[in-house]
Structure formats: structure tokens, C-alpha cells
Amino acid sequence: MTTATSTQRTRRGTQWPASNCCCARKKEPDMQRTIRRDELRKMVPLADSTIYEMERRGEFPKRFNLTARCVVWDLAEVEAWIQARKQASLQPAPGPDVRQRRTRPVQTVAAT
Template identity: 65%
Template sequence: MGQPEKLVIRKTIRRHQLREMVPLADSTIYEMEQRGEFPRRFALSPRCIVWDLAEVEAWLMARRTVPIRRARHPDVTKRKSRPVRGRD
């Protein structure tokens, strides 16, 4: 007979632990999850939502290695209300 397979128990974290690791708003995390840019949460019970710690740590390491493009400043001359005039 073969050896029994080794059971790997993965650690999970709850929302307050996630917020300590990832300083983003809950709404931002939710939107990133919906777009597939953040590890998905899952329910252990109807009132207990958790994230896989290994997935969150891998996401953090990936964010450190890839530079994030900064958002460009808006062109205030194209605003409909109170547009800024160009320099003369």
C-alpha cells in the first residue's frame, strides 16, 4: 500500500486581520475582488467570511514587484462647470 496523502491545512484570516495587512477600504477590496485583482473571500459559515492567507501574501508580494501606474491629473480646461482658462 502507498503512503497516505499529506493533508495541507491552509490558514485563513478574517476581515480585521486582512485590514491590518492591506490598508484599503472594504469597498475598494470588494471592487478589486469583483474585477479579479484581489484574492476572493469565501464563507466558512453564513456569518464568517475569510480570505486565504497564502493568497493574500502572494498578492502583496506581486504588488511589491510590479510598479503601479499613477493616475494622470485631470485636464481642468475641459471641465463643464468652472473651466480653467489656458495661459495667455
């Protein structure tokens, strides 16, 4: 029966270092994968204007131009943002302050 250790592998009586094994070879650096707007929309269900506003405030990964007419986002950054949002405990948004309305102002009831 063939047995293997972390430093050697044995096959039919031949020994070679584990570094020669295909699973131990150094991986080539991954290419930075980018996504276009239509794929981003499938991943992040927010309106374009919301995404752009969040980008401006620094709350969402920045897009960059590949060409003059092609805008993309880094997939790893978007996935990291999604993971961070999943792990963050989001506080519910506060209700609107009705006292600041310009139309239909809140009427105060006089105390009797």
C-alpha cells in the same frame, strides 16, 4: 566523531536510512489558513470599499463564506498578492482631466 551522508546517518555505530530521520519525513499537507476581515485590514491598508471593488474587477483575491455570517480570505492568496504588488513597478496614477469637470469648467484663454 559522527558523520552523516544524504543516504545514511550514523549514531553510536547504528546506521539507518535518512528517510527515517525526523527532518526527512514527509510533511503533512499544510492546512489552508484563512483570515478574517480584521486581520486582512492589518495586512492590507486599503478601505473595505476599495478591496471589494478590486475583488469585483479580479485584481484582489476573492473572499468566501465559511458560514452564513463569516467571510474569510485565503492567507496564501493574500500574501501572494502582496508579493506581486511589491514586485510590480506601479505607474503613477494619471492626474484628473480637468476639462471634464461639470462645475468650475476650465476657462480657455483667447489667443491674441
